[in-house]
Amino acid sequence: MKIILSGGGTGGHIYPALTIADQLKKLRPDAEIIFVGTRNGLEKDIIPRYGYTLKFIDVAGFNRSFSLKTFRSAGKLFIGIYDASRVLSEVKPDLVIGTGGYVCGPVVFIAALKNIPTCIQEQNALPGVTNKILSRYVKKVFLGYQEAARYLPAKTTVEYTGNPVREEILAKNRQVAIAELGLDPRKKTILVSGGSRGAKSINKAMLDAEMILSGRHDVQVLHATGATNYEKYIEEASKKGRLAANIIIRPYLHNMPDALAAADLAIFRSGAIGLAELTARGIPSILVPYPYATDNHQEFNARAIEAKGAAKVILDRDLTGDRILEIVEHLLLHNEELKKMQKAAKDLGRPKAVEIIARHALELVAK
Numbered sequence: 001m002k003i004i005l006s007g008g009g010t011g012g013h014i015y016p017a018l019t020i021a022d023q024l025k026k027l028r029p030d031a032e033i034i035f036v037g038t039r040n041g042l043e044k045d046i047i048p049r050y051g052y053t054l055k056f057i058d059v060a061g062f063n064r065s066f067s068l069k070t071f072r073s074a075g076k077l078f079i080g081i082y083d084a085s086r087v088l089s090e091v092k093p094d095l096v097i098g099t100g101g102y103v104c105g106p107v108v109f110i111a112a113l114k115n116i117p118t119c120i121q122e123q124n125a126l127p128g129v130t131n132k133i134l135s136r137y138v139k140k141v142f143l144g145y146q147e148a149a150r151y152l153p154a155k156t157t158v159e160y161t162g163n164p165v166r167e168e169i170l171a172k173n174r175q176v177a178i179a180e181l182g183l184d185p186r187k188k189t190i191l192v193s194g195g196s197r198g199a200k201s202i203n204k205a206m207l208d209a210e211m212i213l214s215g216r217h218d219v220q221v222l223h224a225t226g227a228t229n230y231e232k233y234i235e236e237a238s239k240k241g242r243l244a245a246n247i248i249i250r251p252y253l254h255n256m257p258d259a260l261a262a263a264d265l266a267i268f269r270s271g272a273i274g275l276a277e278l279t280a281r282g283i284p285s286i287l288v289p290y291p292y293a294t295d296n297h298q299e300f301n302a303r304a305i306e307a308k309g310a311a312k313v314i315l316d317r318d319l320t321g322d323r324i325l326e327i328v329e330h331l332l333l334h335n336e337e338l339k340k341m342q343k344a345a346k347d348l349g350r351p352k353a354v355e356i357i358a359r360h361a362l363e364l365v366a367k
Helices: 011-027 043-049 068-091 104-113 129-134 146-151 167-171 174-181 200-213 227-240 256-262 272-280 294-307 321-333 335-348 353-366
Strands: 002-006 032-037 053-056 095-098 118-122 140-143 158-160 188-193 219-224 247-250 265-268 285-287 311-313
Touching: 002 011, 002 068, 002 104, 011 032, 011 043, 011 118, 011 272, 011 353, 032 043, 032 068, 043 053, 053 068, 068 104, 095 104, 095 129, 095 353, 104 118, 104 129, 118 129, 118 353, 140 146, 140 353, 146 158, 167 256, 167 272, 174 256, 188 200, 188 256, 200 219, 200 227, 200 321, 219 256, 227 247, 256 272, 265 272, 265 321, 272 285, 272 294, 272 335, 285 294, 285 321, 294 311, 321 335
Parallel strands: 002 032, 002 095, 032 053, 095 118, 118 140, 140 158, 188 219, 188 265, 219 247, 265 285, 285 311
Antiparallel strands: none
């Protein structure tokens, strides 16, 4: 069996594809899995590290505003369709799976026209433009959020599976993780991350909040500032005063599975995969959607989690240290409310999502 996976540009499309690929290999060890991406996306660096073959096509995303670049990207689209057709003829796949991003558009579309079994996995509560178009042609759409269905054509075959979560996220033991991170098991742990590159607005608000939480006996903070923001953060913190040992600042968390296993509360952006990992572990959260995400999709994600009682949302423009402290202090004082949020997050979690996606994708071949 030969399977093509295509999705790229950002980690939010690449890592779900990799998680699905690993599960497919478990179910079908004989399968040959090939990724299709562009030379401009992160996939060119990430995919080869995981040992998968990566083939390239030349395509570009469309600008939202009309300009000369619109004509250039239209020309690239025709090149991408030609390249995708060439790759499909060369590989002759039995199954094609798209995980979003403009690169998967030509690949999945041409595969569908060739009557090759096709499906897509949509991570967000508000589907991206590419997946909205492709949903008209594929056999099935796997949804990370139930709310996404309302934005797709009525005749689309959808299945709510949740988003794929890496196995190591689910497998980590809490007690072991706390010990490995050097945390105090008697304290509530707040995990703070603005994503792999950090978030300046979250860092700024957390600096004020951490000065108040510093030295507390009941709480500890594990905060990843992002590598480029770390020195600046430490410099600003030193101006305000010394942070006690219960406030742990790191440029980056290489052991995120440990950090998630140890967390009682998270302060995060609201990217789809990060939220899938939080809910799979049953971690309540304070979410600060990235305000410049395409079509504001991060706020759609955050509101969906908030509506189920698993999160509190603070918009980036309203974010302050006082606002974070208000929520944190309330939850520390009202442990029953924190527990309700934990249960709501756990109920939302879909730890079996990737297994369901892989099995049902393979069933399309059998049919």
